[in-house]
Amino acid sequence: MKHLNQPKILFFYMIISFMICSCGGSHPSLTPPFQAEVISINLLNEPGGRTASIPFSLKKVTFKYLEKPETLSSRYFIFQSGGKAESDSNNTNLTRFYQLGVSDFYNHFKEKDNTLIPQDTFSLYATSCAYQFDLILQKIEEISGIHPDEILNKKGKFKIFFNVLSHTNNKKEKTGNAFYVSSFFSFVTTLPAKTEIVPLSANLRVIAHEYGHLIFDYLTTDFQDNSHIKEFKNDENNYIRGINEGFADLTSFTITGSTDIMGETFLVNDHDLNASLKIRNFSQSHFNDTNIKDHCNASYYCLGILFNHAYYQTLLSLGMDPNKESDRIKGYKLIVEAMKKTGKLIRSRGLMQGHFLRHFLRDLLDNISDSHFKSHLENHMKANFKNTLG
């Protein structure tokens, strides 16, 4: 030690430091199928099932399609971080989206027992979000008959813009949201909100709802430009939006078994906001299109709620169990099939202004292949859409 001097000590120190580092800093060497610890919903058919009190938990899950855990890219989607969104005054519609400052997501994780363990908050949220999409893609063929490759071959991979900064009326938005942006073939999840009970981006009910919009886009427009809808008169425009939202909620219900899409999502003191979130629970709605304005403050969503309530009543009247996945899938497949045929019809003759909703619902009912299901749905539709179908 007598002959040691400063550079030697420094060198010695650095070597020892890097030796210690090499024990914990190794690059993960996982192979697919990847497992990860994420926040996710407890599905009804899972071992242990879901109880009303614990719909979410932190759990170890297995991805089917994830290819690169470092960037959360998969066979069907690419994860991106950043971007800026502007939404309307109700924070329900995306009016503009800027891809400025967007980059590949950096997923910060470590490997433990062959499992990805997220190492920072947003990696946990993003990995959880990626799993929700992976889970939907695992189920989508079973529930709708549409293989994810069918969509991949038409449009390529979809993008998920994560942690997007959302503005409403040039002010930073304080509540989180998620969007499907058809023009970008993308999904957007905004930065988290203080009011979230669980991260919105990890909420399968919300993510499945957004994926429902993609399915609706495929079935009705075949991913063709439908921007001319915006030129329709207000009511007509809202009818299409309403049906779209209803179908998205139906997709979420089929995957998760929950009719309360926005339930247990936000802790809000705003009475009106709470009411509009609660009213989305279509199993409990009690209005029709004659008194819709008196009982529903959720804008065009109300139309979707009416549609879904009729569908839910149909399941019950046919003795189907909404808590049973196979029964939900049976009903959803019939709707998807009818929606696809209706979409083709609409594309061939164009959207009919004036009586769009009436024509749409009539065509949809006509295209349901199961006559028993069709007659029950028709009865419930007539009860809910008294003005339109009466």
Added chain:
Amino acid sequence: MIFKKNLKFFVLYIFSMFFLIKNSSASSIDYSYKKLPVNSTQTNQTPPQDQKSHQRKFALGLGVTQNAKISGIEEPHRLTSLEVVIYSYYHLKNLWAIRPGLRLGMTPDQDSREHNAYSVFISESDFKSTAEVSFLFRKYFIIPVITIGGGAIFRTTTLKSNSRYISTENSSINGTSTLPFIQSQISILVPIQEEKIEFGPFARYNHIFSDSRLDWYYGIEGSIRIF
């Protein structure tokens, strides 16, 4: 808690500091001056004898740093670190000096609550050790400094939840990890009281292996001569 978990590092650091001080004080600090020929003419670049007595041999410093931005987050996520550093000095010819240093840093409880991620979040506590070498050019009143170094971050991650649904107790996220890093830094120093105190701002680029969220840091540091 963090001290207990990083005990191995503390032992190493204390030993390193001990040997650094012990051996450096035994060695000649200004050997470059001693090698000058007896009859050589003293130039402006060689400090006169009365200035040599003011030259630093050892200094103890304190600093505060903040990161520039965490990658992928729209708004900067500010993480403030406190650092303590010990420097030794080799004064070379032409007003250059080499300054090896050992640095300890601590960033307590970094989390994402400022980004409203309240429901569930991961809190990170860093304990950082750095061995570094700086090159100082003492020609002007303001001293430019270039530094390179490397070391390890000993990080403790803890999953925290405000959500009634998410239990954090058995999560594998809770734990510690060691992240090696290398860094380079540019800074300027302002000496006062005949170099007894030096202070100034710096910009530091960090490359942390297996965590590329953080890269640039800014900060200010001051040091006081102890020998």
